[in-house]
Amino acid sequence: MTAHVMCLTSSGGIPIFARKKGEGDMMTFSKMASLNGVHMFLKSQNMELLNTNMPDTTVVWKEYEECITLIAIASGTTKRVLNQFLDAVFSAMILVVGIDDIKNPRNVERLKRDLRICNPIIDRLLECLDVGDRISTKTDLVDLTESIMCPENHLLQACLEAYVECLDSMYGCILIHGSLSVATESWWCLDPVERKLLTIAATTEDSCTARDLPVFLPNKSPNVAFRLVSVTLVNHIEVLSLCGPTPELSEVERLAIQCWRSSIDILRAAEQSYTKNFPFNISLDSGILGFLLVNYRIGKFVLSRNPQNTKNRVTGTHRLDILRTFYHQAVETFLLSEDIEECQTDSTETPKRLNQQENGQKFEGAKETYWCSEYHKCHAVKEGDQVFCVLYSATVPTHTMRLITHKTLKTLLADKQLCW
Amino acid sequence: MSLSTESSLFVGNSILLTINMSNAISMNWLNSTEGESLLHHFYNRSTNKRRFYGILERPPLPSSIEEVTYKIFIIGRSGVGKTSVVSRLAGNVGYSGYFETNGIKKTTIYWPVKIWDKVVLFKLHFWDTSENSIKKYNHILPVSFVILHQACKDKVDAVCTVFSFDDASSFNDVPQLMNSMSAIAEKPGNIVIGTKYRAWSSLAVTDTQVNEFEEKWKVKIIRIDTHKSVTRPEIFDCSYQLNWICETLWDRDQEFISKQVVQV
Numbered sequence: 001m002t003a004h005v006m007c008l009t010s011s012g013g014i015p016i017f018a019r020k021k022g023e024g025d026m027m028t029f030s031k032m033a034s035l036n037g038v039h040m041f042l043k044s045q046n047m048e049l050l051n052t053n054m055p056d057t058t059v060v061w062k063e064y065e066e067c068i069t070l071i072a073i074a075s076g077t078t079k080r081v082l083n084q085f086l087d088a089v090f091s092a093m094i095l096v097v098g099i100d101d102i103k104n105p106r107n108v109e110r111l112k113r114d115l116r117i118c119n120p121i122i123d124r125l126l127e128c129l130d131v132g133d134r135i136s137t138k139t140d141l142v143d144l145t146e147s148i149m150c151p152e153n154h155l156l157q158a159c160l161e162a163y164v165e166c167l168d169s170m171y172g173c174i175l176i177h178g179s180l181s182v183a184t185e186s187w188w189c190l191d192p193v194e195r196k197l198l199t200i201a202a203t204t205e206d207s208c209t210a211r212d213l214p215v216f217l218p219n220k221s222p223n224v225a226f227r228l229v230s231v232t233l234v235n236h237i238e239v240l241s242l243c244g245p246t247p248e249l250s251e252v253e254r255l256a257i258q259c260w261r262s263s264i265d266i267l268r269a270a271e272q273s274y275t276k277n278f279p280f281n282i283s284l285d286s287g288i289l290g291f292l293l294v295n296y297r298i299g300k301f302v303l304s305r306n307p308q309n310t311k312n313r314v315t316g317t318h319r320l321d322i323l324r325t326f327y328h329q330a331v332e333t334f335l336l337s338e339d340i341e342e343c344q345t346d347s348t349e350t351p352k353r354l355n356q357q358e359n360g361q362k363f364e365g366a367k368e369t370y371w372c373s374e375y376h377k378c379h380a381v382k383e384g385d386q387v388f389c390v391l392y393s394a395t396v397p398t399h400t401m402r403l404i405t406h407k408t409l410k411t412l413l414a415d416k417q418l419c420w
Numbered sequence: 421m422s423l424s425t426e427s428s429l430f431v432g433n434s435i436l437l438t439i440n441m442s443n444a445i446s447m448n449w450l451n452s453t454e455g456e457s458l459l460h461h462f463y464n465r466s467t468n469k470r471r472f473y474g475i476l477e478r479p480p481l482p483s484s485i486e487e488v489t490y491k492i493f494i495i496g497r498s499g500v501g502k503t504s505v506v507s508r509l510a511g512n513v514g515y516s517g518y519f520e521t522n523g524i525k526k527t528t529i530y531w532p533v534k535i536w537d538k539v540v541l542f543k544l545h546f547w548d549t550s551e552n553s554i555k556k557y558n559h560i561l562p563v564s565f566v567i568l569h570q571a572c573k574d575k576v577d578a579v580c581t582v583f584s585f586d587d588a589s590s591f592n593d594v595p596q597l598m599n600s601m602s603a604i605a606e607k608p609g610n611i612v613i614g615t616k617y618r619a620w621s622s623l624a625v626t627d628t629q630v631n632e633f634e635e636k637w638k639v640k641i642i643r644i645d646t647h648k649s650v651t652r653p654e655i656f657d658c659s660y661q662l663n664w665i666c667e668t669l670w671d672r673d674q675e676f677i678s679k680q681v682v683q684v
Contacts, residue, residue, distance in 0.1 A: 096522065117522040204519070205503070206512045207472050209545075213523025228523075234474040249524060250574075257475055264476045 001131045003074035005089055008036050010069045016112050021126035035071050051079055062086045065103055076131045078328050084142045085125060091193045091218035092121045099222035120204040130324050139320040145195045145300040148179040151279040152270040153419040157182045163259040164241055171242035177274045178203045182419055191219040192299030202230040202240050212249045231256045234267050277304040282411055285404045287396035292323040296336060297385035323391050326371055326378040331389060334366045335382045372398060381405050445667045449534035450659045458532055463655045470511025470655060479530050481541060489543040490669050491575055495597050496582035497590045498550060501615040505582055506546045508646040509662060513654045524549045533666045542666045578609040578669055585623040586616045609672040610639050611665055617643040
């Protein structure tokens with residue numbers, strides 16, 4: 001079970017980088033050349049090679065800006081996810097070097113070297129792919145922001161607004177163990193992939209006290225760089241912001257201390273919600289093993305396991321992987337199929353694709369779907385902008401699943417303090 | 421094998437002979453009863469991890485313990501392991517792969533030290549950056565470049581030059597790198613760290629070279645092996661290195677104070 005991604009120049013087929021996840025060797029040069037060759041040959045025949053399916057493996061090709069070809073090979077995942085993944089990889093390249101250097105590189109060797117700093121980001125994107133290897137420590141989705149529902153969120157929101165104002169910025173968010181707790185309105189207006197990449201860029205390395213790195217925003221600002229400044233307030237909680245040339249890092253720290261000093265207890269309390277990812281006062285039905293709540297319009301999700309069921313034989317991370325598989329295989333196919341078509345017809349306007357289908361005439365996809373297997377059952381329901389997927393133990397009768405799902409969703413959404 | 425054993429013993433002796441340090445800091449204090457009693461503020465035995473503190477926090481030590489803050493700027497050739505040195509000193513063990521550092525990274529390490537008869541809490545700010553990203557800032561954010569570059573070197577207490585024992589040329593660069601920083605107004609102290617050090621094996625940088633260097637520049641070279649796996653709590657395996665860094669900073673301050681007194 002392996003996933004590979006490689007990047008070549010479209011004109012000359014010069015390899016720029018190749019990364020992989022899972023066991024097996026790196027892609028050999030000759031294999032890379034053949035894969036690129038097929039794509040190039042068809043291009044000369046005025047055909048675009050999109051993808052090919054092998055019994056358990058999919059290959060996807062994609063050319064960007066007529067200068068870069070990305071190729072992904074992975075098993076166990078869908079073409080939709082691989083396409084999203086390649087888009088995210090290209091965005092990661094823009095994030096670190098900007099679009100100009102990619103379109104008109106002064107020389108390829110230099111571009112290669114400059115792109116080395118996006119290796120840790122690409123590795124994290126590879127972790128988002130569902131290749132069924134069960135070694136990943138975190139279950140993540142390529143185009144959605146991982147969030148955490150803390151009861152303290154509404155308090156943190158107010159502090160965050162004040163903080164970004166001090167920095168003369170509009171973009172800011174708080175990460176608790178790498179999951180987003182609250183963000184400013186402008187942060188939510190960023191493209192989902194931009195949000196994902198900024199979060200990854202700020203958390204790729206071991207814990208550090210403060211960071212200051214130049215970033216290009218793939219959609220919003222591919223030519224002009226911003227500074228992504230992150231400060232660790234208390235252990236495991238960071239506050240991120242996008243700044244212009246000023247204030248400098250020491251000044252940011254000083255302002256952070258000033259703005260957050262009085263909220264240290266709130267921050268520590270919020271950190272306690274981690275691993276459960278939703279408030280302690282909400283208890284789940286004993287049949288629920290875990291859930292995945294997605295707001296597909298905004299592009300964020302919460303993934304959680306039910307702490308009452310920790311003694312269950314299936315390990316926690318594995319369980320959450322099932323939900324991800326269910327989401328990609330069933331939910332995206334049946335419940336969100338309409339959005340996928342939209343996205344494929346006008347790929348230029350991907351960020352706005354979801355807002356466009358306001359006319360109620362079309363088929364909007366199914367409302368519910370479920371899976372039953374020997375050990376588990378999965379049930380998903382779509383309500384408004386939310387898709388709620390729940391993992392049940394096999395003992396829960398199939399017809400009661402929808403009852404519990406609806407009830408739980410209602411409880412979660414009723415709590416306004418969570419700022420969901 | 422036996423040869424290298426002898427030479428490293430020799431190194432041990434030569435340090436005492438050639439480098440005139442005040443020896444104010446008790447190197448094994450962490451193993452003492454008093455050291456052990458404070459250890460839990462810095463190391464979590466149940467998770468076997470160093471405690472990390474955000475900017476709003478600090479180790480909850482008695483208020484009688486004095487806190488001193490220092491800023492240390494890390495320099496060294498690209499790829500020698502500047503980031504992994506800081507990461508190891510901060511308590512992270514194990515190899516996480518080589519990734520180039522992007523932008524500026526600041527890591528704060530709290531370290532308790534026994535100086536003469538008094539416990540002092542050192543708050544060490546390590547500033548880590550790569551020459552490449554400074555250049556890049558220059559290229560993409562011209563206005564802030566000057567500010568940023570100054571931000572890194574502003575009020576620096578010590579410059580920490582990192583080289584790799586695997587790479588002789590990175591070692592040969594050290595004097596030049598040290599000189600390039602001597603123009604800073606504050607006259608920062610010099611710390612030299614050699615990474616990828618493995619005892620009992622032949623290295624590109626030999627012990628003789630290290631001795632000559634120490635003799636010539638009157639700077640002690642601190643050896644670190646960041647990939648070494650440890651059985652005892654990791655904090656004991658880098659206490660020697662951290663104590664040496666604190667000692668250098670402390671001696672610089674003492675020298676400064678004594679000069680002030682003379683002037684008066």
